[in-house]
Structures are given as C-alpha cells and as structure tokens.
Amino acid sequence: MKKFFKKEATVLAIVLFSFGLAGCLLQSDDIFTQTITTSGKVVLVSSDSVSFYGLQSDNGQNYYPDSLENQYRINNLRVTFSGRVRFDIENNWGLFIELTSVRTGN
Numbered sequence: 001m002k003k004f005f006k007k008e009a010t011v012l013a014i015v016l017f018s019f020g021l022a023g024c025l026l027q028s029d030d031i032f033t034q035t036i037t038t039s040g041k042v043v044l045v046s047s048d049s050v051s052f053y054g055l056q057s058d059n060g061q062n063y064y065p066d067s068l069e070n071q072y073r074i075n076n077l078r079v080t081f082s083g084r085v086r087f088d089i090e091n092n093w094g095l096f097i098e099l100t101s102v103r104t105g106n
Contacts, residue, residue: 032088036097037080042068044075045093054094055081062094072102079104 040057053073055063063085072079082101089096 033084033086035082035084037082039078039080042072042074042077042079055079055097056094063097064091064094066096066098068099069102072104077104 038057038059038061040055040063043054043056043062045052045054053065053068053075055065055068057063063081063083065081065083080103081097081099083097083099086096086098
C-alpha cells in the first residue's frame with residue numbers, strides 16, 4: 001500500500017508542477033505578440049477629433065504604430081517595416097505594433 005501511495009504522490013507532484021509551469025508560460029507576453037516584417041505604405045488617418053499616421057500592409061492589414069519617426073510621416077510613402085504586433089492592446093483602426101525598424105521602399 002505504501003508503494004502505491006508513493007506512486008500516486010509522485011504522479012500528483014508531476015501534474016501539479018506541470019500546471020504551475022503552464023501557468024507561468026501562459027502569463028508570458030510572448031503569447032500576446034507576433035514579430036512581423038512586411039511592406040506597405042504610410043497612411044494619414046483623419047477624423048473630426050484626431051489625426052495620426054498608420055501603416056497599411058500590401059495585403060490590406062492596418063497597423064497602429066507605437067511611434068513613427070517624422071521622416072516617415074508622409075502620406076502614401078512606401079515602406080518596409082518590422083515590429084512586434086501586440087494582441088493584448090486593442091485599437092479600432094488596426095493592430096497595435098511596436099516598431100523595430102522602418103525603411104523606405106520595398
């Protein structure tokens with residue numbers, strides 16, 4: 001009977017450890033991000049109360065950049081950009097992206 005209890009305790013410890021490890025992994029920011037590199041254009045988005053520059057990829061996906069340097073704030077400028085798309089931040093216009101690089105042309 002003691003052997004059986006030891007096996008149960010070992011299995012239970014492994015299961016609890018696995019759940020604990022899974023919980024730590026699920027809290028990681030990595031599940032909320034995706035690194036991308038794509039080409040598209042800079043677009044000036046205007047409404048009555050706000051204007052900002054966004055990025056529109058060639059496949060039509062809109063990206064709301066965390067920051068876009070002034071030299072790239074030209075409507076319809078062709079760019080290639082890379083960054084981390086953040087799925088944990090909501091935006092009505094497009095996917096929020098933390099830019100890591102932007103260059104003109106494609």
